[in-house]
Amino acid sequence: MSHPATGAALRPHAEQSYADELAALERADSRPRPPGWRMSPWAVTQYILGGKLDDGTEITPKYIGHRRVVEIAVATLATDRALLLLGVPGTAKTWLSEHLAAAISGDSTLLVQGTAGTAEEAIRYGWNYARLLAEGPSEAALVPSPVMTAMADGRLARVEELTRIPSDVQDALITVLSEKALPVPELSMEVQAQRGFNVIATANDRDRGVNDLSSALRRRFNTVVLPVPATIDEEIDIVTRRVADLGRSLELPEVPTSLAEIRRVVTVFRELRQGVTTDGKAKVKSPSGTLSTAEAISVVTNGIALAAHFGDGTLRPADVAAGIHGAVVQDPVSDSVVWREYLETVARERDGWDGFYRACREVSR
Numbered sequence: 001m002s003h004p005a006t007g008a009a010l011r012p013h014a015e016q017s018y019a020d021e022l023a024a025l026e027r028a029d030s031r032p033r034p035p036g037w038r039m040s041p042w043a044v045t046q047y048i049l050g051g052k053l054d055d056g057t058e059i060t061p062k063y064i065g066h067r068r069v070v071e072i073a074v075a076t077l078a079t080d081r082a083l084l085l086l087g088v089p090g091t092a093k094t095w096l097s098e099h100l101a102a103a104i105s106g107d108s109t110l111l112v113q114g115t116a117g118t119a120e121e122a123i124r125y126g127w128n129y130a131r132l133l134a135e136g137p138s139e140a141a142l143v144p145s146p147v148m149t150a151m152a153d154g155r156l157a158r159v160e161e162l163t164r165i166p167s168d169v170q171d172a173l174i175t176v177l178s179e180k181a182l183p184v185p186e187l188s189m190e191v192q193a194q195r196g197f198n199v200i201a202t203a204n205d206r207d208r209g210v211n212d213l214s215s216a217l218r219r220r221f222n223t224v225v226l227p228v229p230a231t232i233d234e235e236i237d238i239v240t241r242r243v244a245d246l247g248r249s250l251e252l253p254e255v256p257t258s259l260a261e262i263r264r265v266v267t268v269f270r271e272l273r274q275g276v277t278t279d280g281k282a283k284v285k286s287p288s289g290t291l292s293t294a295e296a297i298s299v300v301t302n303g304i305a306l307a308a309h310f311g312d313g314t315l316r317p318a319d320v321a322a323g324i325h326g327a328v329v330q331d332p333v334s335d336s337v338v339w340r341e342y343l344e345t346v347a348r349e350r351d352g353w354d355g356f357y358r359a360c361r362e363v364s365r
């Protein structure tokens with residue numbers, strides 16, 4: 001159930017948040033559109049990567065990364081193959097999938113959340129049992145899945161965490177993707193996919209093997225791997241922009257974004273993740289958590305909330321220390337040791353990191 005009129009949703013869908021940009025792109029777009037698409041692949045890519053339109057509209061970048069990766073993803077969706085976005089946690093798989101669906105179909109909400117408990121009804125259809133019992137099988141008693149709705153309307157369906165779904169349920173997708181039709185034997189009918197229908201799935205590298213995709217299903221997907229940011233500057237750029245976006249949408253009081261503090265958070269994350277200091281001189285142990293870009297974004301956002309509400313309005317080391325500690329120390333025993341060692345051997349020695357070192361010591365006591 002949706003109540004779009006109030007405009008106070010805690011987290012509006014992409015097509016709501018960026019309605020103005022999407023409308024401007026549709027107006028400006030004179031290139032050919034694949035059947036059922038709201039805009040051309042070129043305009044979708046522009047929406048994702050940002051830029052300035054001829055009429056002066058600023059399109060904000062959503063995904064920060066290689067143009068080619070986005071182009072391949074968009075082009076895939078214009079073919080008869082589905083798109084699988086693969087990558088380690090926090091590489092914006094879900095985020096990109098939402099924005100692709102918003103730009104291509106104008107609707108990012110046809111979503112199946114994959115878990116070990118996802119049942120076939122989530123991909124095919126279910127029944128409203130009260131009606132089924134009262135009236136027998138009828139179209140009115142049928143409860144379509146998001147996939148079925150997407151097929152009927154010619155839109156994109158999103159399947160999150162595909163590899164977590166039990167393999168017999170995954171198999172239901174094979175029919176959908178190869179036949180482009182979903183039979184409903186109870187009603188002696190089928191739902192045929194309309195033009196514009198396709199599927200974007202996401203899967204986490206780390207989950208691979210849990211329910212490895214069957215080769216039959218894999219063949220129906222083009223896989224696009226979303227990389228972790230290659231350089232520290234790229235990662236700082238992502239964190240800085242996303243923190244600013246989030247701060248705006250949460251209406252956090254303005255805190256001058258302290259680039260130095262963001263750089264430090266990203267440096268700590270990258271060094272722990274990669275197991276070596278930025279200068280390549282010292283090895284460090286990696287903790288058990290993933291320390292993704294997404295986590296760096298939330299550490300900084302939390303820091304800004306602390307600084308704005310309880311601090312002096314400037315992001316200080318003490319404001320990010322607790323967040324970093326929480327992100328690093330997932331396993332209270334082994335990760336504590338790793339974190340202590342990093343603080344003593346790396347952070348303590350570093351020029352200008354004195355305040356940060358002390359703030360972290362304070363938290364980890």
Ligand SMILES: Nc1ncnc2c1ncn2[C@@H]1O[C@H](COP(=O)(O)OP(=O)(O)OP(=O)(O)O)[C@@H](O)[C@H]1O
Pocket residue numbers: 062063064065087088089090091092093094095096202203204238242293294297
């Ligand atoms: N390259 C990037 N460009 C823009 N935003 C990014 C990028 N990388 C990460 N983010 C941000 O990180 C946050 C989390 O991303 P998201 O939830 O999509 O990750 P995910 O890959 O789906 O992770 P998981 O495997 O845990 O589901 C989002 O707010 C997203 O904006």
Ligand SMILES: [Mg+2]
Pocket residue numbers: 093094095202
């Ligand atoms: Mg995700």
